[in-house]
Amino acid sequence: MNLKELADSLKLSPTTVSRALNGYPEVREETRNRVMAAAKAANYAPNIRARRLATGRAMTIGHVIPLTGRAEMVNPIFADFLIGAGEVYAAEGYDLLLSMVPETETEAAFRQMAANGAVDGVMVQAPQENDPRIGLLTELGLPFLVHGRTGDAQGYNWLDIANMRAFRRATDFLLDLGHRRIALINGQETFDFARRRRRGFEEALAARDIPALPHLMASDAMTESFGYLTAARMLDGPNPPTAFLVSSVILAIGVRRAAGERGLRMGRDISVICHDDELSYLNNDVGGPAFTATRSSIRAAGRRCAEILITLIRNPDHPPIQELWDVDLTVGRSTGPCPG
Amino acid sequence: MNLKELADSLKLSPTTVSRALNGYPEVREETRNRVMAAAKAANYAPNIRARRLATGRAMTIGHVIPLTGRAEMVNPIFADFLIGAGEVYAAEGYDLLLSMVPETETEAAFRQMAANGAVDGVMVQAPQENDPRIGLLTELGLPFLVHGRTGDAQGYNWLDIANMRAFRRATDFLLDLGHRRIALINGQETFDFARRRRRGFEEALAARDIPALPHLMASDAMTESFGYLTAARMLDGPNPPTAFLVSSVILAIGVRRAAGERGLRMGRDISVICHDDELSYLNNDVGGPAFTATRSSIRAAGRRCAEILITLIRNPDHPPIQELWDVDLTVGRSTGPCPG
DNA sequence: CACATCTTCCAAAGCGCTTTGGGTTGCTGT
DNA sequence: ACAGCAACCCAAAGCGCTTTGGAAGATGTG
Numbered sequence: 121m122n123l124k125e126l127a128d129s130l131k132l133s134p135t136t137v138s139r140a141l142n143g144y145p146e147v148r149e150e151t152r153n154r155v156m157a158a159a160k161a162a163n164y165a166p167n168i169r170a171r172r173l174a175t176g177r178a179m180t181i182g183h184v185i186p187l188t189g190r191a192e193m194v195n196p197i198f199a200d201f202l203i204g205a206g207e208v209y210a211a212e213g214y215d216l217l218l219s220m221v222p223e224t225e226t227e228a229a230f231r232q233m234a235a236n237g238a239v240d241g242v243m244v245q246a247p248q249e250n251d252p253r254i255g256l257l258t259e260l261g262l263p264f265l266v267h268g269r270t271g272d273a274q275g276y277n278w279l280d281i282a283n284m285r286a287f288r289r290a291t292d293f294l295l296d297l298g299h300r301r302i303a304l305i306n307g308q309e310t311f312d313f314a315r316r317r318r319r320g321f322e323e324a325l326a327a328r329d330i331p332a333l334p335h336l337m338a339s340d341a342m343t344e345s346f347g348y349l350t351a352a353r354m355l356d357g358p359n360p361p362t363a364f365l366v367s368s369v370i371l372a373i374g375v376r377r378a379a380g381e382r383g384l385r386m387g388r389d390i391s392v393i394c395h396d397d398e399l400s401y402l403n404n405d406v407g408g409p410a411f412t413a414t415r416s417s418i419r420a421a422g423r424r425c426a427e428i429l430i431t432l433i434r435n436p437d438h439p440p441i442q443e444l445w446d447v448d449l450t451v452g453r454s455t456g457p458c459p460g
Numbered sequence: 461m462n463l464k465e466l467a468d469s470l471k472l473s474p475t476t477v478s479r480a481l482n483g484y485p486e487v488r489e490e491t492r493n494r495v496m497a498a499a500k501a502a503n504y505a506p507n508i509r510a511r512r513l514a515t516g517r518a519m520t521i522g523h524v525i526p527l528t529g530r531a532e533m534v535n536p537i538f539a540d541f542l543i544g545a546g547e548v549y550a551a552e553g554y555d556l557l558l559s560m561v562p563e564t565e566t567e568a569a570f571r572q573m574a575a576n577g578a579v580d581g582v583m584v585q586a587p588q589e590n591d592p593r594i595g596l597l598t599e600l601g602l603p604f605l606v607h608g609r610t611g612d613a614q615g616y617n618w619l620d621i622a623n624m625r626a627f628r629r630a631t632d633f634l635l636d637l638g639h640r641r642i643a644l645i646n647g648q649e650t651f652d653f654a655r656r657r658r659r660g661f662e663e664a665l666a667a668r669d670i671p672a673l674p675h676l677m678a679s680d681a682m683t684e685s686f687g688y689l690t691a692a693r694m695l696d697g698p699n700p701p702t703a704f705l706v707s708s709v710i711l712a713i714g715v716r717r718a719a720g721e722r723g724l725r726m727g728r729d730i731s732v733i734c735h736d737d738e739l740s741y742l743n744n745d746v747g748g749p750a751f752t753a754t755r756s757s758i759r760a761a762g763r764r765c766a767e768i769l770i771t772l773i774r775n776p777d778h779p780p781i782q783e784l785w786d787v788d789l790t791v792g793r794s795t796g797p798c799p800g
Numbered sequence: 801c802a803c804a805t806c807t808t809c810c811a812a813a814g815c816g817c818t819t820t821g822g823g824t825t826g827c828t829g830t
Numbered sequence: 831a832c833a834g835c836a837a838c839c840c841a842a843a844g845c846g847c848t849t850t851g852g853a854a855g856a857t858g859t860g
Contacts, residue, residue: 462815462816462817463816463817463818464816464817474816474817474818475818475819478817478818478819479818479819482818506816506817507815507816507817508817509815509816509817510815510816510817510818511816511817511818512817513815513816513817513818514816514817514818514819515817515818515819516818
């Protein structure tokens, strides 16, 4: 059943039926009701491919996930972010086009998207230092929003959390508890967020004239095993840390495993603070927070990012939107005074 | 730049340019090369919306994720599955349309998709008992593939792992080690996979005349905290289990936390077997498997599911494809003989 | 009553591609 | 020299919708 058939069955023109269905005013209320009823009865839904061609809008937003071959940076995070964004897209009538491409082909993927009109805008996640995607998308004229930021953070749209401030605060918290040998287990420092976190960490130490110890700093993809192996190595080495600051709950779980195997009790023998993205399947709050954590819901970020991007798509001349979210520090059972 | 302009610039008809670009034989090799070169030089990409309308194919596959409000069942699993499927889609030229809808609206979402022609087929995940989606999609005539299966598993396309066999084998393994009080921490038993796993568990016990103990069986969304709370409750209660069989690594991490807090060493004081989906950020293999586990890569399943679905879309009259994957049991450090 | 103004509807022209159903041209064999 | 046949190319008709630019009829105005 298409528009023409529906119109014929109603003895109306396709024009009128289209207008009735889309809420235009030039149609009598009674006619509109007739049309609506007939459409519903016939289980009619306008062909979305034809509509997209006719309107010139794709009503689709693209998320391009670069596949790196290693544990995808995106993986632990992107599911929740996607769900948050997807909720908003659905509510606003946008489709979500998810594109997995080898990292080397992301530029081609974006060029393709811009040229073939598959999407009205794209979401950019996990920017790296001087991320080429930002310049490229600007050049292509495709509306985009960056979750995170990089470079001077000027002239493009982004939403980010205050990573540096969060990690500075977390470090101060550990220092106040008397810890001096604090380890940092970070995400890959090609990513901007990880660099900022490290800087927050280092600044807090520097402010108290405490040297950052290279053997107590590590960074890589945020997997449980990386957290485990790193913590194990540090704990077994000379001058082991008394506290860990780690960039995700997943890493923290690895740290907990290493500590547990060595008979170290978290919050007593050893302290751990992590960044908690509030992943739905890793709730840190049941029975009081297990980990002391800087926290910020990645799903909420996804929702807000979607809202902003849709605003930008609807208002092409909108000035850049930049939003910085502050981060809570929640005290849990994984931290305590420095022993000894 | 559109096809007509490109054709004009080449002094050819749109027909010929279209054919040249799409690899049809009725065009001289020399002409084809000229067209290709011009297209590349002009950075031309055919408008995908127009192409979709003209061909009648969406070249898009839909994944509908029902939002339940609680920790989405899909969440821990679906990211890896999606990545696997997405790789194949990208390679085959299909787009992935991801649709998050409140659970109550999934039927409407499918009807919409079928009527408006947004997708050529859909992937169905995590089927429940007598899942209404199967009947609905059959009725709508939309090609679909179920990851998992339900009911009599007849007459529709699915790919599943041998859940029952896996859990029966895992239970036998624990029984052989001398364990008699074995706890089952399962996913929500509205899902078919969880029911099968429970049956495997129960059959193994029944085969040795060991009663299944209701207070040692629990099922809910597979979050870390559910694993933790349940294990804690069981361990603190009367007749605590000496072994746990759990439905995911995430649950197992919760169990490990509960055990750790009680000073119980895994593999010595207590045994744990889990099902390992080989999530990329929860690698169980680093330094030898931490958990004894039944394992099957969810990402590989995603890849294969995508392949099958594409086959079905390309061959509408293909007889049902049903694929059952066997599951390995990997022995790790989390199991040992029953103490005492 | 003539004229302007809404209100309500429609015909037709796109949107940018694919595809059907021919036409030309040049070559072969007789 | 001419029919027969490939090889190569094109005009035009869709695909199913939206949207422009009226037209017809109803209503108000001086």
